Amino acid sequence: MSEHEHTPADVAPxxxxxxxxxxxxxxxxxxxxxxxxxLWAEEGLRDGFRARVRREVGAAAVVEVIEA
Incomplete structure (x- = not known):
């Protein structure tokens, strides 16, 4: 798989x-x-956020959580 790296600028305060x-x-x-x-602290909302970002690249996408 190609690399996609993250920087601190990817995570707003x-x-x-x-x-x-x-x-x-x-x-x-x-x-x-x-x-x-x-909002992320609400367990019941997390799957909805994951589904929202997957819509951009397809249902088979892997979702990673990037924290500061």
């Missing part, structure tokens, strides 16, 4: 960044979604 990636013909497709920490 008071948030986490969800990174969805999927290997595609010709390279890696990725998308980021910034989520407020207070």
């Amino acid at each position: 008071g948030t986490v960044t969800l990174c969805a990636t999927r290997e595609m013909h010709g390279g890696l497709k990725w998308a980021h979604l910034s989520v407020d920490l207070a």
Whole structure:
């Protein structure tokens, strides 16, 4: 799989960044979604945030949580 790296600039203060990636013909497709920490703390909301960022790259995407 191609590399997609993160920097501190990918995570705004008071948030986490969800990174969805999927290997595609010709390279890696990725998308980021910034989520407020207070909302991310709500377990019942997390799957919805993951689904939202997956819509950008496809249902088979792997979602990683990037924290500051």
